[in-house]
Amino acid sequence: MNLMGWIQLAVFIIALLAVTKPLGVYLTHVLDQDGRTWLDPVLKPVERFTYAIIGRESTTEQDWKSYALSVLVFSAAGLLFTYAILRLQEYLPLNPQHFGPLSPDLAFNTATSFTTNTNWQNYAGETSMSYFSQMVGLAFHNFVSAAIGIAVAAALVRGIASQKTKNLGNFWVDLTRVSLYLLLPLCILYAVFLISQGMIQNFKPYDTAQLIEPYSAQVAQKDSSGQVIKDAQGSSVMMEQRVETQSIAQGPMASQVAIKMLGTNGGGFFNANGAHPFENPTPLSNFIQMLSIFAIPSALTYYLGRMVKNQKHGWSVWSAMFIMFLVGALVCWWAESQGNPRLSALGVDSSFGNMEGKEVRFGIFNSALWATVTTDTSCGAVNSMHDSFTPLGGMVPLFNMHLGEVVFGGVGSGLYGMLIFVVLAIFLAGLMVGRTPEYLGKKIESYDIKVAALAILIPSIALLGFTAVAAASEWGLKGLNNSGPHGLSEILYAFTSAINNNGSAFAGLSANTPLYNTSLALAMLIGRFFVIIPVLALAGNLAGKKAAPMSSGSFPVSGITFTLLLVGAVLLVGALTFLPVLSLSPVVEHFLMVNSTQLF
Amino acid sequence: MDSKMIRSDARVAERSISSRKAEEMGIKALLEMVRASLAVIVVLGIVLCGVYPLVVFGIGQLGFPDKANGSLVQQDGKTIGSRLIAQNFTGKEYFHPRPSAAGDVGYDASSSGGSNLGPLSQKLSDQVKERIEAYISENSLAPGTKVPADAVTASGSGLDPHISIANAELQAARVARERGMPVEEIKNYIRQYTEGPQLGFLGDPGVNVLSLNLALNTAGSKK
Numbered sequence: 001m002n003l004m005g006w007i008q009l010a011v012f013i014i015a016l017l018a019v020t021k022p023l024g025v026y027l028t029h030v031l032d033q034d035g036r037t038w039l040d041p042v043l044k045p046v047e048r049f050t051y052a053i054i055g056r057e058s059t060t061e062q063d064w065k066s067y068a069l070s071v072l073v074f075s076a077a078g079l080l081f082t083y084a085i086l087r088l089q090e091y092l093p094l095n096p097q098h099f100g101p102l103s104p105d106l107a108f109n110t111a112t113s114f115t116t117n118t119n120w121q122n123y124a125g126e127t128s129m130s131y132f133s134q135m136v137g138l139a140f141h142n143f144v145s146a147a148i149g150i151a152v153a154a155a156l157v158r159g160i161a162s163q164k165t166k167n168l169g170n171f172w173v174d175l176t177r178v179s180l181y182l183l184l185p186l187c188i189l190y191a192v193f194l195i196s197q198g199m200i201q202n203f204k205p206y207d208t209a210q211l212i213e214p215y216s217a218q219v220a221q222k223d224s225s226g227q228v229i230k231d232a233q234g235s236s237v238m239m240e241q242r243v244e245t246q247s248i249a250q251g252p253m254a255s256q257v258a259i260k261m262l263g264t265n266g267g268g269f270f271n272a273n274g275a276h277p278f279e280n281p282t283p284l285s286n287f288i289q290m291l292s293i294f295a296i297p298s299a300l301t302y303y304l305g306r307m308v309k310n311q312k313h314g315w316s317v318w319s320a321m322f323i324m325f326l327v328g329a330l331v332c333w334w335a336e337s338q339g340n341p342r343l344s345a346l347g348v349d350s351s352f353g354n355m356e357g358k359e360v361r362f363g364i365f366n367s368a369l370w371a372t373v374t375t376d377t378s379c380g381a382v383n384s385m386h387d388s389f390t391p392l393g394g395m396v397p398l399f400n401m402h403l404g405e406v407v408f409g410g411v412g413s414g415l416y417g418m419l420i421f422v423v424l425a426i427f428l429a430g431l432m433v434g435r436t437p438e439y440l441g442k443k444i445e446s447y448d449i450k451v452a453a454l455a456i457l458i459p460s461i462a463l464l465g466f467t468a469v470a471a472a473s474e475w476g477l478k479g480l481n482n483s484g485p486h487g488l489s490e491i492l493y494a495f496t497s498a499i500n501n502n503g504s505a506f507a508g509l510s511a512n513t514p515l516y517n518t519s520l521a522l523a524m525l526i527g528r529f530f531v532i533i534p535v536l537a538l539a540g541n542l543a544g545k546k547a548a549p550m551s552s553g554s555f556p557v558s559g560i561t562f563t564l565l566l567v568g569a570v571l572l573v574g575a576l577t578f579l580p581v582l583s584l585s586p587v588v589e590h591f592l593m594v595n596s597t598q599l600f
Numbered sequence: 601m602d603s604k605m606i607r608s609d610a611r612v613a614e615r616s617i618s619s620r621k622a623e624e625m626g627i628k629a630l631l632e633m634v635r636a637s638l639a640v641i642v643v644l645g646i647v648l649c650g651v652y653p654l655v656v657f658g659i660g661q662l663g664f665p666d667k668a669n670g671s672l673v674q675q676d677g678k679t680i681g682s683r684l685i686a687q688n689f690t691g692k693e694y695f696h697p698r699p700s701a702a703g704d705v706g707y708d709a710s711s712s713g714g715s716n717l718g719p720l721s722q723k724l725s726d727q728v729k730e731r732i733e734a735y736i737s738e739n740s741l742a743p744g745t746k747v748p749a750d751a752v753t754a755s756g757s758g759l760d761p762h763i764s765i766a767n768a769e770l771q772a773a774r775v776a777r778e779r780g781m782p783v784e785e786i787k788n789y790i791r792q793y794t795e796g797p798q799l800g801f802l803g804d805p806g807v808n809v810l811s812l813n814l815a816l817n818t819a820g821s822k823k
Contacts, residue, residue: 004797004801004804007801008801008802011801046643046647049643050639050640050643050644053639053642053643054635054636054639054640055632055635055636055639057632058632058633058635058636066629069629069630069633070633070636073630073633073634073637074633074636074637074640076637077634077637077638077641078637078641081641124711124712124713126710126711126712127710127711135649135653136645136649136650139648139649139653140641140644140645140648140649143644143648144640144644144648172636172640175640176640176644179644179647179648180644180647183648184647184648184652187652188652188655188656191656191660192656192659192660192663195656195659195660195663195664195667195668196663196664196667197667198667198671198684199667199668200667200668200669200670201653201656201657201660201661201668202657202660202661202668202669202670203657204669206710207670207672207679207682208679209672209673209679209680209681209682209687209709210678210679210680211680211681211687211688212680212681212687212689212813212814212817213688213689213690213691213694215688215690217704217705217706219704219705220704241704241705243688243705246681246685246687246707246708246709247708247709247710248670248672248681248682248685248709248710249709249710249712250669250670252653252656252657254656254660254668255652255653255656255657256653258656270712271711271712271713272702272712272713272714272756272757272758272759275712275714275755275756275757276712276757276759277682277684277685277686277757277759277760277761278670278684278685281684282796282798282803283796283797283798283802283803283804284798284799284802284803286802286803287802339749340719342719342720342725343724343725343728343749343752343753346725346728346729346732347732347736347744347745347746347747348728348732348746348747348748348749348752348753349746349747349748349749349766350746350749352748352749352750352764353749354719354749355749355750355753355755356714356715356717356719356724356753356754357714357715357716357753357754357755357756358753358755358756359755359756359757359760359762360698360750360755360760360762360763360764360804360806361760361762361795361796361803361804361806362803362804363803363804364804365804366802366803366804382756383756384714384756385714385715385716385756387714387716387717387718388714388715388716388717388718388719388724388756389719390719391719481716481717482716482717482718482720482721484720485720486718486719486720486721489718506716506718507713507714507716508716508717508718589718589719589720592720593719593720598720599720599721599722599725600718600720600721600722
């Protein structure tokens with residue numbers, strides 16, 4: 001934990017604060033149907049044209065059921081659209097490497113994964129996806145799944161802010177306006193910046209480089225079906241392979257990475273994601289990519305404050321998020337800086353920290369900070385391999401996701417997830433002081449608590465259920481890359497990531513099997529829509545209430561007490577639900593690492 | 601039939617009509633949503649998945665053609681690699697990159713990835729032990745020398761173009777000896793091809809192995 005790290009952390013925090021207000025103010029214009037932006041001259045015609053095609057009657061105010069149904073119908077249509085592209089990519093254009101179709105289960109998993117803003121990758125981009133599949137099949141969802149998240153968050157905020165109405169706004173309008181006025185212009189600037197750092201943006205076939213120094217390597221022999229051939233002792237049959245060229249994958253990457261980060265999607269253009277030198281060429285591209293993950297979620301807290309006319313409330317929610325972010329980042333950074341004592345004992349200089357799975361240009365600090373940021377949110381892009389983190393360093397991303405990704409969180413999903421905890425925190429406070437809980441003048445009643453509880457309980461139960469089944473099944477254990485407690489971590493991480501729509505992985509797990517593809521896809525759907533529906537139900541119910549005028553007896557929703565109460569509610573739920581399973585995986589692994597010499 | 605019955609029958613009929621009506625309206629609303637979905641897929645699809653990437657492509661190819669095409673290095677009209685992508689060097693006269701887990705043979709720039717081995721992995725431990733021994737012997741270091749972590753661990757991408765300065769300096773004597781160049785001159789080259797921290801504070805410094813080796817080859821051929 002050196003000085004350079006502290007300076008970079010300080011600059012990161014300052015930059016985050018600097019973008020929060022301007023972007024938050026801009027959001028209030030984008031999320032207002034009649035809002036004006038300086039992009040109107042260019043984009044207003046496109047917006048009008050979109051409504052004309054959608055049908056004018058579809059752009060009127062909706063109640064929560066209609067809003068929720070629109071989200072579901074649109075997501076289903078988008079899922080089918082992408083599934084079809086992935087299955088038919090050999091007949092579609094822009095496929096210079098002539099990739100065949102994805103298997104049905106992998107295509108289902110991938111289409112679900114992008115529809116739900118998860119971007120879990122059971123495929124490797126550069127070995128299976130055509131440029132068309134990336135640019136249309138996947139990037140489409142990078143935009144619209146982000147826009148859906150923001151739209152749902154806006155609907156909830158409208159429900160909180162409005163009085164005695166059924167209406168939450170219109171989904172199609174929100175979707176269109178967020179895509180056109182917020183995501184598109186930012187992405188154009190951002191993508192050009194990324195190219196200036198060395199990111200690729202082209203449509204050419206993969207390049208073949210003639211190596212300066214050809215060499216021979218030992219590789220495992222494979223049969224015609226691609227299975228590794230084993231000898232009688234069960235070890236792989238090796239053969240010598242002469243390597244004279246290097247195939248360098250290409251593609252339209254910058255346009256996709258911009259929205260991948262800004263929309264907290266995280267699906268890498270290439271397998272190694274943000275660790276790949278093309279996908280994250282410089283420390284500056286790395287810094288801006290981390291900032292862009294947090295930018296919109298952070299700005300949404302400002303939007304919240306503006307809309308409920310209580311800016312202090314917005315900042316208090318921001319502060320609660322910030323505290324949890326900072327603690328996670330420091331723990332992860334510290335753990336990774338310590339290095340791996342087992343490797344130090346073999347003669348590795350421990351002052352470098354744990355470098356397995358990390359890039360030199362980012363070093364320990366930027367790898368740890370990224371791992372924290374990407375799992376605080378629903379991003380899931382990685383610039384280092386979490387599977388190779390130290391036990392405690394790897395537990396930070398895992399636990400971040402267990403908290404429900406409410407530490408800034410995904411675009412929109414972070415805010416609506418956190419507002420669920422706000423309702424819960426206020427309810428708990430109400431119980432403690434024996435008063436009817438109220439949020440910004442609105443009484444929190446039985447129905448509100450029930451739907452809030454559903455939004456927390458359903459994903460948690462599904463997460464632990466799927467993990468337990470996989471950990472006790474042959475199909476679940478077969479894909480493990482590591483055994484012992486780390487094996488359980490791999491399975492736990494997979495379902496945690498899927499349920500919370502994160503998409504990062506302990507990537508050693510070979511989850512491209514029919515049962516993993518299907519169960520993870522189901523987990524993603526549950527984690528996305530069984531949160532969105534209760535959230536919109538809560539929004540609809542709150543919208544119908546009349547807010548009592550604020551008085552000295554009103555429950556304060558700003559200030560240190562409220563912030564700590566909110567942090568407490570999040571940590572309490574997360575810890576009570578997940579500490580038992582965490583103690584069987586990273587925690588026990590940590591103690592084995594420092595107190596024994598056992599290897600797995 | 602008493603009148604009460606009739607009234608209740610009528611009410612039942614009324615209710616079934618109104619529920620049928622509601623159902624029809626529900627189906628109509630649903631169909632409208634399907635239509636709206638398709639419309640959004642077409643319109644936003646064209647803007648976000650067609651116009652947007654092509655605009656970025658155009659700006660990139662005009663403004664940064666070298667970078668947008670992969671920062672490729674050409675020699676005698678042939679592509680010999682990318683400045684951003686590690687390639688393997690095993691010869692004694694070259695600096696060696698970090699170990700790689702990309703693809704079957706390593707350094708496969710069309711199959712990126714890390715080892716994903718956990719901290720208590722037997723396999724990782726075996727690999728690192730073997731790499732430490734090889735590193736110490738090929739660089740003729742004193743037994744027991746602490747080896748920089750990046751020299752014996754695989755990067756996340758398997759294509760990390762950099763090695764740490766400490767790693768490069770431990771290899772300098774070997775390269776100098778093999779090339780018949782003074783160590784100080786080699787160290788100058790290392791400094792010249794050290795990248796970062798960017799803007800003075802971002803990221804960790806690293807030595808670009810491909811650029812450094814190419815520069816050494818050029819220097820050698822001039823003599």
